[in-house]
Amino acid sequence: MRLMIFLLTSVLLSSPSAAWEIRGSIYPVENGIVDWGPESFSGFNLSGSESLSLNISNEQIQAGHGSYKSDVQQKGFAHKQWGDYSALSFLGQEFFKGYPEGCPISEPLNLLSFGSGCLGKILIDSDESYTIESDEPLPLPDGYSLKLSDEEDGVKVDLYKEGNLMDSQILLPPCDFIFRASIANKTATCIAAGIKANVRLEPRSFYTIKGLFQVSEDIKPVESGMKFGEMKVRKISDSGIETSNQNDLSLSRGQDFELMDGIRIKTSDLNAAFNQFYIYRNSTESNVSEVRGEIAAGSFTWTPKNFAGFQYDMNSDLGDEEISTTLTEGNRLVEPDGVVYATAAQPKSFEFRDWGQYGIISFLGERFFVGYMNNSPLFNGQESALLANEKLSRILIDSNKPISIEDGANLKLEDGFEASILVDKLCNSTLIELYKNGELVDRDYFEIPDTYTYEKKLPGMGDDITLLAIHILEADCSQTGRSIVDGIFQISEEVVAVSENTEYDKMTIQTVASNGIMMNNEDNDIILGKNSDIILAGDYRLRTIDGEALKYCIYKPASS
Numbered sequence: 078m079r080l081m082i083f084l085l086t087s088v089l090l091s092s093p094s095a096a097w098e099i100r101g102s103i104y105p106v107e108n109g110i111v112d113w114g115p116e117s118f119s120g121f122n123l124s125g126s127e128s129l130s131l132n133i134s135n136e137q138i139q140a141g142h143g144s145y146k147s148d149v150q151q152k153g154f155a156h157k158q159w160g161d162y163s164a165l166s167f168l169g170q171e172f173f174k175g176y177p178e179g180c181p182i183s184e185p186l187n188l189l190s191f192g193s194g195c196l197g198k199i200l201i202d203s204d205e206s207y208t209i210e211s212d213e214p215l216p217l218p219d220g221y222s223l224k225l226s227d228e229e230d231g232v233k234v235d236l237y238k239e240g241n242l243m244d245s246q247i248l249l250p251p252c253d254f255i256f257r258a259s260i261a262n263k264t265a266t267c268i269a270a271g272i273k274a275n276v277r278l279e280p281r282s283f284y285t286i287k288g289l290f291q292v293s294e295d296i297k298p299v300e301s302g303m304k305f306g307e308m309k310v311r312k313i314s315d316s317g318i319e320t321s322n323q324n325d326l327s328l329s330r331g332q333d334f335e336l337m338d339g340i341r342i343k344t345s346d347l348n349a350a351f352n353q354f355y356i357y358r359n360s361t362e363s364n365v366s367e368v369r370g371e372i373a374a375g376s377f378t379w380t381p382k383n384f385a386g387f388q389y390d391m392n393s394d395l396g397d398e399e400i401s402t403t404l405t406e407g408n409r410l411v412e413p414d415g416v417v418y419a420t421a422a423q424p425k426s427f428e429f430r431d432w433g434q435y436g437i438i439s440f441l442g443e444r445f446f447v448g449y450m451n452n453s454p455l456f457n458g459q460e461s462a463l464l465a466n467e468k469l470s471r472i473l474i475d476s477n478k479p480i481s482i483e484d485g486a487n488l489k490l491e492d493g494f495e496a497s498i499l500v501d502k503l504c505n506s507t508l509i510e511l512y513k514n515g516e517l518v519d520r521d522y523f524e525i526p527d528t529y530t531y532e533k534k535l536p537g538m539g540d541d542i543t544l545l546a547i548h549i550l551e552a553d554c555s556q557t558g559r560s561i562v563d564g565i566f567q568i569s570e571e572v573v574a575v576s577e578n579t580e581y582d583k584m585t586i587q588t589v590a591s592n593g594i595m596m597n598n599e600d601n602d603i604i605l606g607k608n609s610d611i612i613l614a615g616d617y618r619l620r621t622i623d624g625e626a627l628k629y630c631i632y633k634p635a636s637s
Contacts, residue, residue: 102118104355106328106329110133112130114129115372117371119370127169128147129143130145137325137327144320145319151163151177154290155204155288155290156288157204162176162177165318172199176266182253182269186260186265193299196297196299200217201290204288210282218291219294221243221291222236222238231247232275243256251272252272253270266290266292268290307323307336308337326342328342329344330344331345345392350394369630370385378401388442393425395423397420398439400418400631401419403417411602412598416619418614420439421593422438422464424436427453429564432546432564435448438464438593440575441614445469445470446568448465464589465590468574470570471571471573473490473569474491474566479561482559484560490567498560501522505524508520509522509529509547525552526549528546529546547565550563577589581596581614582614583603583614585597585598608621618631618633
């Protein structure tokens with residue numbers, strides 16, 4: 078049998094850590110219009126007005142049938158005394174568009190006009206208070222810093238950039254320090270600082286700054302006809318930007334392409350049972366700090382289809398977590414079932430198909446092993462499923478990648494395990510020695526092809542369970558002895574306890590069975606007030622969204 082093999086003498090089989098996908102809701106690829114906005118795609122800026130609409134026909138988005146829009150918004154300065162400025166969210170990032178008439182810190186400025194323009198980057202928009210002493214620098218972005226000192230007629234404010242004095246003003250608090258610079262060949266306010274008060278002491282004086290706003294002098298040009306990925310700017314005006322796709326785009330199985338800068342489209346794999354798709358960004362390639370679920374206004378249910386913080390394999394429909402909320406009067410999630418988390422175990426095929434299937438469950442966004450199916454040769458006929466014993470184990474390796482191991486070389490596994498494989502002189506059998514942290518823990522030999530298994534009793538379990546399986550396909554004795562390994566499966570010796578009544582922050586496990594786990598907010602009423610940000614369980618949080626009517630969502634950090 079011809080194999081594409083990797084001639085490695087020492088192999089590490091840990092899975093690469095993929096960037097967490099910040100994706101929008103998942104939809105089937107079928108004829109019709111699909112829309113995403115900030116409330117259904119956390120890759121868009123939540124405070125903006127971005128929208129993406131795709132009109133699908135026969136697994137295609139025909140030229141001009143994909144549309145991205147973003148409207149200019151008037152946004153209040155964090156330091157409310159300064160009024161409003163104009164902003165526009167573009168490709169998930171908020172940009173500065175200009176100052177309106179009557180702005181107390183600047184003359185009018187408009188960076189967008191019909192047909193062409195640019196966008197500025199907002200570096201600071203803060204109403205926090207900072208108290209600094211005489212000549213103590215207050216660092217600002219882009220290499221700027223402020224220093225304040227006493228003068229007979231007031232307070233001297235010096236602005237430096239990378240050590241060079243850029244501006245110096247004598248002001249009488251309370252007042253605003255304004256620094257104007259060239260933005261897109263127009264002189265406009267680049268930095269504003271509210272000097273609230275000062276106190277003169279010996280030998281030092283102190284100054285309070287409340288209110289900071291800074292716009293970068295570097296701009297992002299945007300003009301009609303510019304391309305951003307597959308999308309082309311077709312309209313730009315004082316009110317916003319619109320783009321559309323210039324060419325036909327395929328949504329057939331096996332697609333993964335950039336639609337716009339940083340925003341991609343992915344469809345199901347070629348061998349998937351049915352075709353689905355979503356838009357996404359990679360967390361490591363963007364400034365998005367959290368994975369957010371769809372925004373809710375009343376009672377709601379989040380699943381892997383509308384919350385990327387749950388594990389989900391679109392190709393095999395693996396991942397069955399959900400969080401449901403029941404909102405009552407007074408914006409309350411009343412215990413015990415105001416918030417219910419449920420997850421179900423599912424069968425998954427081994428990557429090495431001859432081993433059949435094992436049970437898998439997603440719990441709080443992480444996948445775990447729960448037991449071997451009866452159709453698997455790794456099931457030893459005596460073991461009980463881990464989940465039925467209120468235990469979970471992490472899946473460390475599940476691989477069918479063919480590897481060539483030279484005689485005496487180590488096949489490096491996870492958790493300190495290594496396997497040394499030696500080929501018999503007759504080239505029809507192998508000896509395996511298994512080591513843990515350098516100590517021999519098992520030795521076995523068998524004719525090939527066959528599977529080596531290492532069994533062990535895990536904490537809290539009554540029977541041994543297969544901890545490690547290695548399938549050896551054939552041996553190559555033409556020169557030095559080599560073994561061809563084409564299947565490896567390993568689970569962790571350390572188990573995670575998921576017993577009933579275990580508390581995870583606001584949530585408590587109520588039931589654990591062989592087919593799933595359920596927990597709720599028993600003994601924890603949750604009130605969704607203004608600016609609520611509540612830890613539900615583990616990395617999962619619940620947060621309200623600013624606005625006149627109640628809106629809220631679940632989210633988790635993108636790095637977890």
